[in-house]
Amino acid sequence: MSTLTPAAGSEVGTVRIMLVDDHAIVRQGLRSILERERDLVVVAEASTPDEAFTVIGRSAPHIVLLDLKLSTASDTEGLDLCAELTSRHPEIGVLVLTTFLDEQLVLTAIRAGARGYVLKDVDTSGLVRAIRDVSRGESAFDARSAAAMVRGLHTPDTAESQQLTAREREVLRLLARGLSNRDIGEKLYISETTAKFHVGNILRKLGVSRRAEAVYEATKLGLI
Amino acid sequence: MSTLTPAAGSEVGTVRIMLVDDHAIVRQGLRSILERERDLVVVAEASTPDEAFTVIGRSAPHIVLLDLKLSTASDTEGLDLCAELTSRHPEIGVLVLTTFLDEQLVLTAIRAGARGYVLKDVDTSGLVRAIRDVSRGESAFDARSAAAMVRGLHTPDTAESQQLTAREREVLRLLARGLSNRDIGEKLYISETTAKFHVGNILRKLGVSRRAEAVYEATKLGLI
DNA sequence: GCCCCACCTACCCGATCGGGCAGGTGGCTT
DNA sequence: AAGCCACCTGCCCGATCGGGTAGGTGGGGC
Numbered sequence: 130m131s132t133l134t135p136a137a138g139s140e141v142g143t144v145r146i147m148l149v150d151d152h153a154i155v156r157q158g159l160r161s162i163l164e165r166e167r168d169l170v171v172v173a174e175a176s177t178p179d180e181a182f183t184v185i186g187r188s189a190p191h192i193v194l195l196d197l198k199l200s201t202a203s204d205t206e207g208l209d210l211c212a213e214l215t216s217r218h219p220e221i222g223v224l225v226l227t228t229f230l231d232e233q234l235v236l237t238a239i240r241a242g243a244r245g246y247v248l249k250d251v252d253t254s255g256l257v258r259a260i261r262d263v264s265r266g267e268s269a270f271d272a273r274s275a276a277a278m279v280r281g282l283h284t285p286d287t288a289e290s291q292q293l294t295a296r297e298r299e300v301l302r303l304l305a306r307g308l309s310n311r312d313i314g315e316k317l318y319i320s321e322t323t324a325k326f327h328v329g330n331i332l333r334k335l336g337v338s339r340r341a342e343a344v345y346e347a348t349k350l351g352l353i
Numbered sequence: 354m355s356t357l358t359p360a361a362g363s364e365v366g367t368v369r370i371m372l373v374d375d376h377a378i379v380r381q382g383l384r385s386i387l388e389r390e391r392d393l394v395v396v397a398e399a400s401t402p403d404e405a406f407t408v409i410g411r412s413a414p415h416i417v418l419l420d421l422k423l424s425t426a427s428d429t430e431g432l433d434l435c436a437e438l439t440s441r442h443p444e445i446g447v448l449v450l451t452t453f454l455d456e457q458l459v460l461t462a463i464r465a466g467a468r469g470y471v472l473k474d475v476d477t478s479g480l481v482r483a484i485r486d487v488s489r490g491e492s493a494f495d496a497r498s499a500a501a502m503v504r505g506l507h508t509p510d511t512a513e514s515q516q517l518t519a520r521e522r523e524v525l526r527l528l529a530r531g532l533s534n535r536d537i538g539e540k541l542y543i544s545e546t547t548a549k550f551h552v553g554n555i556l557r558k559l560g561v562s563r564r565a566e567a568v569y570e571a572t573k574l575g576l577i
Numbered sequence: 578g579c580c581c582c583a584c585c586t587a588c589c590c591g592a593t594c595g596g597g598c599a600g601g602t603g604g605c606t607t
Numbered sequence: 608a609a610g611c612c613a614c615c616t617g618c619c620c621g622a623t624c625g626g627g628t629a630g631g632t633g634g635g636g637c
Contacts, residue, residue, distance in 0.1 A: 152452075152473045154480075158382020228376075249376045256378075294583065307566025309623065323585050329625070338625075339593095340565040342531025348572045518613065533593065547615050553595070562595075563623095 144264040147173040147190035149181050149210070150226075151198075155249075159194060159226075162253050169260065178210040185214070190221060191264050196249075197227040197238065198351070208241050215242025222263040226256070231349055232277045235270075239278070245269035246278075293334055298352065300327040305344045305353050368488040371397040371414035373405050373434070374450075375422075379473075383418060383450075386477050393484065402434040409438070414445060415488050420473075421451040421462065422575065432465050439466025446487040450480070455573055456501045459494075463502070469493035470502075517558055522576065524551040529568045529577050 146163060148156045148171060156174050163169045173188035175181035185193075193214060197207035211223050224245040225238045235246050244267075247259045251271050259269035270278060293301065303313045313324035332338055335346045347353050370387060372380045372395060380398050387393045397412035399405035405417075417438060421431035435447050448469040449462045459470050469487045471480060475495050483493035494502060517525065527537045537548035556562055559570045571577050 153476060154382045154386060154473055155379060156382070157386050157477075158378045158380070158384075160382075161385040162378060162381050249378055252377060253381075296584070304565055305569040307561050307563035307569070309563075311623085319584090320586060322587060325624080325626095326585075332625080337531050339531035339533075340563075340624080341528055341568045344565045344568045345529040345531070345572070345577075348569070353569075520614070535593085543614085544616060546617060549594080549596095550615075556595080564594080 142168055144169050144192055144260060145172045145188070145190045146170065146192045146194060146260065147175065147181070147185060147188060148194050149175045149178075149207075150194075150196040151176045152196075155196065162256070163260070166257055169257070178206060178213075181210060181214070185218065185221075192260055193221055193223045194226050194260070195223055195243075197225055197234070198229070208237060211238060211243055212241040222266070224259060224263050224269065229349075230273055230277055232280050233350055235274055235278045246274040247271050248273060293331060293352065297327055297331050297334070300324065301331055301343070301347055302353055304328065304331070304340050305347070366392050368393050368416055368484060369396045369412070369414045370394065370484065371399065371405070371409060371412055371417045373399045373402075373417060373431075374420040375400045376420075379420065386480070387484070390481055393481070402430060402437075405434060405438070409442065409445075416484055417445055417447045418450050418484070419447055419467075421449055421458070422453070432461060435462060435467055436465040446490070448483060448487050448493065453573075453575075454497055454501055456504050457574060459498055459502045470498040471495050472497060517555060517576065521551055521555050521558070524548065525555055525567070525571055526577055528552065528555070528564050529571070 146169060148159050150156050150159070153176070156176075160171045160174075163171055172190055173184045175184055181193075195207060195211055195214075197211075207225075207227075211225065214221065215223055222244045223242060224247065225243045226247050226249060227234075228249045230248055238246055245259050245263045247256055247269065248271055251259075255271055259271065262269035299317065300313055303316055308316065310324040310328060311321040313328070314321040317324065328340065328343075332340070332343055335343050335350075337343050337346055344353070370393060372383050374380050374383070377400070380400075384395045384398075387395055396414055397408045399408055409417075419431060419435055419438075421435075431449075431451075435449065438445065439447055446468045447466060448471065449467045450471050450473060451458075452473045454472055462470055469483050469492055471483045471493065472495055475483075479495055483495065486493035523541065524537055527540055532540065534548040534552060535545040537552070538545040541548065552564065552567075556564070556567055559567050559574075561567050561570055568577070
């Protein structure tokens, strides 16, 4: 449509894509799926946030396909990368492509600047459609993600609360390992009362009332 | 080496592979990686256990590349498939290819008949080597899986215990949702005492002493 | 300077937990 | 018939939890 495409040498209408996923196998699969489409080209790959920042400059992608689960069992790394990416390169459309569907996670990703959220088990055409949508500046969510988003918005647990402090995440990890308040206190060189105070805040922020449920929610959210 | 290969039409030394993974993207990636090798050929794909049983007959693979995490957050499906596959087709080598590394999971997979265990973030050559090893009737584990296996064997929590009953898994799910023993009892139409009895057994079998830790271990093991 | 917030601490109290004890039933295998 | 096992139940008790009250410190922003 336009010849304003910043990347030199790219054909008119060609969508330049960067893949960010820690699994080489997945990157390879995405590449071979996407390069069947004439208007899509994978110009870069990265397996870590650092790598992503390094290669993004010289590859000038229009779209970043980002797996949220970069490190083992923690979404924050991918989420942080998403936020950093969209603030430093607002012209780039970040499309989150991940395994797990979680209402809060969808919302968190959007808040981190993602323009789309697609589950990894979509069929090829769904993924390609999402990429084209985002490249046109629109948003893209597959049916289930969209539904999850709506559900998530109906239960506004997130907006006000969430976002544990560093100390709380520390306590949370010990919580998951079955430590009592007293044990947590000894481990962190604080009093049992203080440990209890942190646990209470964790429960409140996660919207639960039992430590067992807190651990469950935290794992779902990728906090531990 | 030998011309005894059962599958008609296959070249000498060709390894016939079936892929089982619920994500089309991953299957596609594996396919394009493996088919770069002249001695490997992907003869079938399946995304569910049912599909796997249907296609295995007419594709006669030597190797099944199996993702343990077939359904959302439960390893049992893949594990069950692995056990069923190896008992019905003992000549087939099942190579587990999965995202998560867990000491107990490695051991459980081996007990279910797997001849290898490889993490999804291995490099291509590691995967190919593992496939060739298994196709020769040997076993294959990448370095980290092997280490996990050794660690797992040193802590024989599994051999004696493990394996929750259906009722216990039911209780476990309610546990994760933060229900008290009384709540669990009401939900399952049993007395609080009985709920407590089941919880006690769950703790014992998982080798923990707190419900929060039980939830943590259970999620790691893919039980919930 | 003041306010906010993360972090720390103490006391109280009823509910819950975890681990013992004791026991009973039905189904399946040997 | 005997044994095993999943499942069920009751009672006891000390430890722990969750929620509430009340406070104190130090750092950062307006």
